[in-house]
Amino acid sequence: MKKIFFFFYTTLLIACSSTEESNSVATTNTTNNNGITPQNVRNYMVDPNATDETVALFYNLKKMAETKFAIGQQDAFNSFYNNDSSQSDIKKSTGYDPALLGCDFMFITDDNNTGEASNWFYQQELKIITDAKQAYDNGMFVTFSWHMREPYEGQEFYTSEMTDFQKYNALISLLPGGTNHEYYKTKLDKIATVLTNMKGTDNKQIPVILRLFHEFDGGWFWWGSQWCTAAQYQQLWQFTVEYLRDTKSVHNILYAFSPDNSYNTESQYLSRYPGDTYVDILAMDNYGDFNNQGTSGATTANNKLKMLSDLAIAKKKIAALSETGYQVSNANPPINGWFSNYLYTALTDQNIQIAYTMFWYNTQDAYYVPTPTNSNVNDFVDFTNKPKTTLVNNLPNLYQLPN
Numbered sequence: 001m002k003k004i005f006f007f008f009y010t011t012l013l014i015a016c017s018s019t020e021e022s023n024s025v026a027t028t029n030t031t032n033n034n035g036i037t038p039q040n041v042r043n044y045m046v047d048p049n050a051t052d053e054t055v056a057l058f059y060n061l062k063k064m065a066e067t068k069f070a071i072g073q074q075d076a077f078n079s080f081y082n083n084d085s086s087q088s089d090i091k092k093s094t095g096y097d098p099a100l101l102g103c104d105f106m107f108i109t110d111d112n113n114t115g116e117a118s119n120w121f122y123q124q125e126l127k128i129i130t131d132a133k134q135a136y137d138n139g140m141f142v143t144f145s146w147h148m149r150e151p152y153e154g155q156e157f158y159t160s161e162m163t164d165f166q167k168y169n170a171l172i173s174l175l176p177g178g179t180n181h182e183y184y185k186t187k188l189d190k191i192a193t194v195l196t197n198m199k200g201t202d203n204k205q206i207p208v209i210l211r212l213f214h215e216f217d218g219g220w221f222w223w224g225s226q227w228c229t230a231a232q233y234q235q236l237w238q239f240t241v242e243y244l245r246d247t248k249s250v251h252n253i254l255y256a257f258s259p260d261n262s263y264n265t266e267s268q269y270l271s272r273y274p275g276d277t278y279v280d281i282l283a284m285d286n287y288g289d290f291n292n293q294g295t296s297g298a299t300t301a302n303n304k305l306k307m308l309s310d311l312a313i314a315k316k317k318i319a320a321l322s323e324t325g326y327q328v329s330n331a332n333p334p335i336n337g338w339f340s341n342y343l344y345t346a347l348t349d350q351n352i353q354i355a356y357t358m359f360w361y362n363t364q365d366a367y368y369v370p371t372p373t374n375s376n377v378n379d380f381v382d383f384t385n386k387p388k389t390t391l392v393n394n395l396p397n398l399y400q401l402p403n
Helices: 001-010 019-026 050-065 089-094 120-137 165-172 180-198 230-247 266-272 292-315 337-352 377-384
Strands: 070-072 101-102 141-145 207-212 252-259 282-287 320-325 356-359
Touching: 050 070, 050 180, 050 320, 070 089, 070 207, 089 320, 089 377, 101 120, 101 356, 120 141, 165 180, 180 230, 230 252, 230 266, 282 292, 282 356, 292 320, 292 337, 320 337, 337 377
Parallel strands: 070 101, 070 356, 101 141, 141 207, 207 252, 252 282, 282 320, 320 356
Antiparallel strands: none
C-alpha cells in the first residue's frame, strides 16, 4: 500500500457461477478436508473455546478453498470510485456484493476517539461496526487489519513520518515490562469491547479475521523487520493473542499471519512465525508481482501462493491472498486481462487451495475494482464468473457446521 492511499483513507468519513457450481460450494461435506472434520476442527484452531460460528467459519473456509476462493474488498460499503455510494462498487459491476468485507481498527483505537456522539473517530467506529453487521447478516465474512499508530505520540504508523527513536522503540515498548505496555493493553481492551459486543441480528457475536501486524517483512510500518527482532515480533504477537483470548475472553477471532510478498520459501515465510498455536490463517499481501508484470508476475505470484497453500495444508490452516490489487488512475491505465488472466491464473494454477483474496479500497479518483463505466469492467466481471471464484451469492452458510 502506498502512502497516498492512506492519506485519502484518513480523510474519509471514514455475475455469478452456474447453478451446478453454486450447489457444489453450498453442499459442504466432511470428506477430503485435509483431515479436518466438524468433530475435530477445534483441535487445529488458536482458540479451542471459539464460538460455534467462529469454528464453523474456520471449517467452511478451509473446505471452500478446495474448490473456490472468495472475493472481497476493503471498505466495500464506504469507499467508492467517483463517490457513488448507492451500493458497493463490486455490486454495481456484478449485481452482487463481495463475499468478504475488509475493515480496520485504526480509527476505533485512535487516541482521539472519545466515545462521544459528536466525535469524528467515534462516528467512524459506529460506521465500521454497522458495516460489519451488515456483512454478517448478508452471509459475508469480515476481516480486520490494524494500522495502529505508534505509541509515543499516537500520530503515525508509517515510519517515513516517525523519528528514529520511535521507529526502533515502538514495538519493543509494547512488550511486557515496556514503557508503553499498559497503553497497549488499553488498545486491546477497546478491541475486546468492540468484538465482544459486535453482534448480528441473530444476537450472536460476529466472527472476525484479525490480520495482526501485516506486511512486517518491509520497513514501512513500525512493526516491520527493520525495527525489531524476530523474537520481539513473535513475543508481541503471542501476548496479543493470549491477552484477547485468555484475559479478555474474546472468542470470535481467527488470527491471520500476513507478510508482504518478499518470501519464496517456507523457511523464509516462517522466519517470524509466532507458532501454530497462535495462527489460524497463513496469508500474504501481494501487489508487486501484479504491478504490470504480465505473465511472469502471475507465475511468480502463483509459485508463492503454491508454497503458502502447501504449508497451510501441512499445518491444517487456511491459506489466503489477504491483500492485492492494481490501482487504476489517470496515471495508471487498466491492464488488459489483469483480473481474468493474470490474477485468476495466480490464484488457481498448480491446484492451490486459497480461501479468499481481497482488493484494497476504491477512492474518488482511483480504483482497484472497476465500476460499470470503466473500460476494464468486463475483465472484472469475467473474473467473478470464473469456475473458482465466488461473491456473496454463491457462498455456503459459513456460520454453521455441516451435520
